[in-house]
Amino acid sequence: MANYDETLTMLKELTDANAVPGNERQAKEVMKKYISPLADEVTYDHLGSIIAKKVGDENGPKIMIAGHLDEVGFMVTKITDKGFIKFQTLGGWWSQVMLAQQVTITTRKGEEIHGVIGSKPPHILSAEERKKPVDIKNMFIDIGIDSKEEVEKIGIRPGDMITPYIEFRTMANDKYLLAKAWDNRIGCAIAIDVLNKLKDENHPNVVFGVGTVQEEVGLRGAKTSAAKINPDIGIGLDVGIAGDMPGVSDIDSEFGKGPQIMLYDRTMVGHKGLRDLVFDICEEHDLPYQVEALQGGGLDTGAIHLNQAGAPSIGITIPSRYIHSHTSMIHRDDYENAVKIIVEVIKQLDRETVDRLTFE
Secondary structure, eight states: OOOOOHHHHHHHHHHHSOOBTTBOHHHHHHHHHHHGGGOSEEEEOTTOOEEEEEESSTTSOEEEEEEEOOOSEEEEEEEOTTSOEEEEEESOOOGGGTTTOEEEEEOTTSOEEEEEEOOOOGGGOOHHHHTSOOOGGGOOEEOSOOOHHHHHHTTOOTTOEEEEOOOOEEOSSTTEEEESOHHHHHHHHHHHHHHHHTTTSOOSSEEEEEEESOOTTTSHHHHHHHHHHOOSEEEEEEEEEOOOSTTOOSOOOOTTSOOEEEEEETTEEOOHHHHHHHHHHHHHTTOOOEEEEOSSOOOTHHHHTTSTTOOOEEEEEEEEBSOSSSOEEEEHHHHHHHHHHHHHHHHHOOHHHHHHHHHO
């Protein structure tokens, strides 16, 4: 491995972990390793979300900051007589980014089997086939075995997890970070780093750094972990969309210009009072930020803000390229500035401020 600093090592370990909706154990163990030493208590909801509690003022409001552990991936559904593997998507995939990509199949015993999503060479495609993407239901994975019996002998069964295969790396500009699963291990990393930055700070509240499960299939772990915590304030941590690449004209956000404050997504209208507080804090501390509104997609805050009687919530996202594919990219400055912003926001969220945001 390259000579990475502590932060890059953590980011590599988080993104290298294989964890799809319903099978998040690998990512959870990495997050537990890093966040447990920073927490007063670590607990879990009944679906497997990890909840790290750090007490500032035990009588202060409860602040939930949440990233999700799961990544978009697949599940084995069938093994053909010839040893090819059929699969179900877990999370949203566009078929055009899938063919000829390498994958890892993790067996029940934890063994990792390498495979590739099969594709026809162009020489044998009909004119009609060339015009349209291959339907996902017609795709298959080839692991280099030619019979169902041999595939089963090495331990692959329906239900096994399939994840993208890619190497974590820094790019030509070493602040550009390439990996799988930035969506959303970067949110988990922010939660870890926020607790780390608060370890020697006074904060007038109780902070919960959460790694949720099953976000990509409906914000499910956010719902169950919020039910366990019953937060006063919710901050959802996730990836957003970067607009500074060819063919993207309706997104203004750029790499390195700051994290995005989410005004609106399909699951939530950002809480106005909390949003304005974030804006004010960014401007007071000269911290860069961008704003975003998405017509599709949603963050864990979509579930958190509806918990019980409700919790004022906001989404803070990291501009990203190529999400929901085998590989994606972020800018390190945006990650680090997101941590700084959230730490400053938490310092301001005393009981009086939270009550004013909630009830005025």
